[in-house]
Amino acid sequence: xxxxxxxxxxxxxxxxxxxxxxxxxxxxxxxxxxxxxxxxxxxxxxxxxxxxxxxxxxxxxxxxxxxxxxxxxxxxxxxxxxxxxxxxxxxxxxxxxxxxxxxxxxxxxxxxxxxxxxxxxxxxxxxxxxxxxxxxxxxxxxxxxxxxxxxxxxxxxxxxxxxxxxxxxxxxxxxxxxxxxxxxxxxxxxxxxxxxxxxxxxxxxxxxxxxxxxxxxxxxxxxxxxxxxxxxxxxxxxxxxxxxxxxxxxxx
Numbered sequence: 572x573x574x575x576x577x578x579x580x581x582x583x584x585x586x587x588x589x590x591x592x593x594x595x596x597x598x599x600x601x602x603x604x605x606x607x608x609x610x611x612x613x614x615x616x617x618x619x620x621x622x623x624x625x626x627x628x629x630x631x632x633x634x635x636x637x638x639x640x641x642x643x644x645x646x647x648x649x650x651x652x653x654x655x656x657x658x659x660x661x662x663x664x665x666x667x668x669x670x671x672x673x674x675x676x677x678x679x680x681x682x683x684x685x686x687x688x689x690x691x692x693x694x695x696x697x698x699x700x701x702x703x704x705x706x707x708x709x710x711x712x713x714x715x716x717x718x719x720x721x722x723x724x725x726x727x728x729x730x731x732x733x734x735x736x737x738x739x740x741x742x743x744x745x746x747x748x749x750x751x752x753x754x755x756x757x758x759x760x761x762x763x764x765x766x767x768x769x770x771x772x773x774x775x776x777x778x779x780x781x782x783x784x785x786x787x788x789x790x791x792x793x794x795x796x797x798x799x800x801x802x803x804x805x806x807x808x809x810x811x812x813x814x815x816x817x818x819x820x821x822x823x
Contacts, residue, residue, distance in 0.1 A: 607793065607794060608627065608628065608629040609625075609627070609628040609629065609649050609650070609794050609797045609798060609801055610628070610629045610630075610631065610647055610648055610649045610650075610794070611625075611628050611629070611630050611631070611648070611649065611650045611651075611652065611801065612630075612631045612633075612638040612641065612642065612646070612648040612650065612651050612652070612789075613630060613631070613632055613638070613650075613651075613652040613653075614632070614633075614634070614635045614638070614652060614653050614654035614655075614712070614739075614784070615632050615633055615634060615654075615739035615740050615741045616654050616677065616713070616739075616740050616741075616758050616760055616761055617632065617652060617654075617784075618630075618632045618741065618764075619760075619764050619817060620760075620813055620814055620817040620819070621652070621805075623813050623817075624804055624805060624809070624810045624813050624814075625801055625804055628801060631646075631648070633738075633739060634707070634710075634711045634712075634738055634739040635653035635654050635655050635657075635658050635711070635712050636658060636710045636711055636712070637738070637739075638651060638653070638658075639651070639653070639658040639659075639661065639662055642662060642667055642668070642789060643662070643665070643667065645791075647793070648789045648792070649788070649789055649792040649793075649794045649795075649797065649798040649801075650786065650787070650788060650789065650792075650798045650801050650802060651668055651786070651787050651789055652674075652784065652785070652786040652787075652805070653712070653784065653785055653786075654677070654712040654713065654740075654758075654782070654784055655712035655715075655782075655783065655784075655785070656671065656673070656783045656785045657712070659671035659785040659786070659787050660785075662787070663787065666790060667789065667790055667791070668787035668788065668789050668790055669787050669788045669789075669790060670787065671785040671786065671787040672785060672786055672787065672802070672806065673783050673784065673785050673822045674784055674785065674786050674805050674806055674810075674811075674814070674822050675784040675814050675819040675820065675821060675822055676781075676782050676783060676784065676819065676820035676821070676822065677758045677759060677760055677782045677784070677818075677819055677820060678758065678759040678774070678779055678782070678820065679713070679716050679717065679720050679756055679757075679758065679759070679774055679779060679780065679782070680756070680757060680758070680759045680762050680771050680772065680773055680774060681694060681697065681754055681755070681756055681771070681772040681773075681774070682744070682747050682754065682755055682756075682757055682762050682765070682769040682770065682771055682772070683747065683753065683754045683769065683770050683772065684747055684748065684750045684753075684768075684769060684770075685767060685768055685769060685770055686750075687770060688750070688753070689702060689703070689753035689754070691753060691754050691772070692772075693772065694724060694726060694772060694774065694775075695726065696754075697726065697729040697732060697753075697754050698726055698728045698729045698732070699732075700732070701732075702729075702732045702753050702754065703732065703734045703751075703752045703753040703754075704729055704732040704733050704734065704752065704753065704754055704755065705733070705734060705735045705736075705737060705742075705743050705746045705747060705751070705752035705754070705755040706718075706733055706735075706736060706737070706743060706755060706756050707736065707737050707738070707739060707740055707742070707743055707756075708736035708737065708738065709736070711737075711738065711739060711740075712782075713739070713740045713743070713756070713757065713758060714736065714737075716756075716780040716782060717756040718730070719780040720756070720774060720778055720779070720780050723777075723778045723780070724774070724775075724778050734752060735751075735752065740757050740758055740761050741761065743755040743756065743757050743761075744757055744761050744762070744764075744765050744769070747769055748765055748768040748769055758782075759771070759818055760817055760818040760819055763817075763818045764817075784819075784822075786802055786805055786806075787802075788802060
């Protein structure tokens, strides 16, 4: 009888442990879900600077218009940062993001390969027949800014020399750096990031298009608190200093 009693106690103890383990499993899963990394969808021109502001976030860098499309299709983004006010405002009107906030600006410049085989020295040179010009596609913010600037400069003829419309600003930098194009219009921050692979030709004062970077929390975010904290980092002193150090113009 004593042996049976001990066996009963052991079996009861083991069953209790198994029950406790079963109860804890869903809690562990829930904990894992809450610790999902913050996912930031950001314009390609922010590739170098955003990870310095928050190295723990998970980033998806691409053209602002492509990112807006992904968010419309239900992509799991927590924060959206664009190189334009157009797409954040559209998503806000569609109730897909919370009210956007302007956090930075930029400048447009013309870049040429370091060895400059086409001998481009001025903006007017991009209108010469046979010049291989690469720009971002229409709809991509930097592509739209490029077309605005050329129109303002009365250099729209340069559009006849376009040999490639790239998906984002990094595509333009890449083509020029590799010598696959004679020139391309990019943000000054991306020209700086390319280092000595390119040379820069500045646009004259008064011809710069108004460039406005906006950021917003995605309304469907499963990580709302962390998303709001990220936005505050970008808007805060540390974030603004990082943007300035990377060559961005601060929001007025």
